[in-house]
Amino acid sequence: MTSTKLATLVSGIKPTGDLHIGNYFGAMRQQVELAQSGKYRPFIFVADYHALNSMQDAEEMRRRTRELVMAYLAIGLDPEEVVLFKQSDVPACTELAWIFDAITTMPYLMRAHAYKDAEAKNKEISVGTFNYPMLMAADILLYDAAVVPVGADQKQHVEYARDTAEKFNRIFKTEVFKLPEPYILPDVAVVPGTDGRKMSKSYGNVIPLFATRDELHKRVMSIVTDSSGDRPENVYAMHKLVRTESELGKMYDEHHGNYKMLKELLFEDLDRYLAPIRAKYEELAQNPSLIDDVLRRGKQEARTISEAKMEQVRAAIGIT
Numbered sequence: 001m002t003s004t005k006l007a008t009l010v011s012g013i014k015p016t017g018d019l020h021i022g023n024y025f026g027a028m029r030q031q032v033e034l035a036q037s038g039k040y041r042p043f044i045f046v047a048d049y050h051a052l053n054s055m056q057d058a059e060e061m062r063r064r065t066r067e068l069v070m071a072y073l074a075i076g077l078d079p080e081e082v083v084l085f086k087q088s089d090v091p092a093c094t095e096l097a098w099i100f101d102a103i104t105t106m107p108y109l110m111r112a113h114a115y116k117d118a119e120a121k122n123k124e125i126s127v128g129t130f131n132y133p134m135l136m137a138a139d140i141l142l143y144d145a146a147v148v149p150v151g152a153d154q155k156q157h158v159e160y161a162r163d164t165a166e167k168f169n170r171i172f173k174t175e176v177f178k179l180p181e182p183y184i185l186p187d188v189a190v191v192p193g194t195d196g197r198k199m200s201k202s203y204g205n206v207i208p209l210f211a212t213r214d215e216l217h218k219r220v221m222s223i224v225t226d227s228s229g230d231r232p233e234n235v236y237a238m239h240k241l242v243r244t245e246s247e248l249g250k251m252y253d254e255h256h257g258n259y260k261m262l263k264e265l266l267f268e269d270l271d272r273y274l275a276p277i278r279a280k281y282e283e284l285a286q287n288p289s290l291i292d293d294v295l296r297r298g299k300q301e302a303r304t305i306s307e308a309k310m311e312q313v314r315a316a317i318g319i320t
Contacts, residue, residue: 007146009040012047012087012139015064016055019071020206022191022199025241030185031149032076042082043143043302044072049087049094049135053128069291071209074281085298087139092306096138096313100164103171104134113156137161140180142306147183158182172316191241194223196234210281213271220267225259232259239266242273
């Protein structure tokens, strides 16, 4: 494991929905590169308690949790260098969230984006949805996170954690919690879907990250093209994910107007890029005991770190 003297990086991922190349190129690849940089001690967790707000099927939860762990291993996370674990394997997380609840007001939580979005859509809002910023703050603060990689639209998550850490320290006259910083992922790609809108499973326009070669070909050939421009922009935007613009300039000039050929070239490039990831994922799927071992080791380390922090918390609030 990387030296504990390194600053801690914390990131969580909900096991909801099949992963697609928008997830990978939009965030996952950058998170793995950051974890591999040697600058941080990474704690990466499967946010299964967060997922419970929208997914309430036990078998699906188990399956998607394992799929997510396999996916991160397949794209390059090294379990020897990263603490990879399930949120639910750390009892201190929910304990700390309750302690934070006791010092948090309802008007403050009503500012959260998820609550506002649900309210705007007239959805019936669960307590879990309303309260999730405190669970997220616990996720971040338990491990003394220095940085939390997020997209620009997720910066509020880290701001809630910072506010909560500052408030706890002030109320209980302590310095138990460090204030984390958001790490805004640079060059985060907005990956277009097959219909030109942002790739999203809710739109049904995704290209699965672990699609077979045949399925990948079918999805790429279904990309909507606009014949009014000099080039098929949706195809080009996706192609930029795996080739440089100088390479694409020559390619698209050579096949100007031949959209079918450009889709075929995109398919071959995507397949070449994704094939090693797909092969690794399939290999991991045949070795379930390895996933068990990774999660077992991650659980042990995350519990050790979190319990040490909770001893400080309990002493600060006067229950030890």
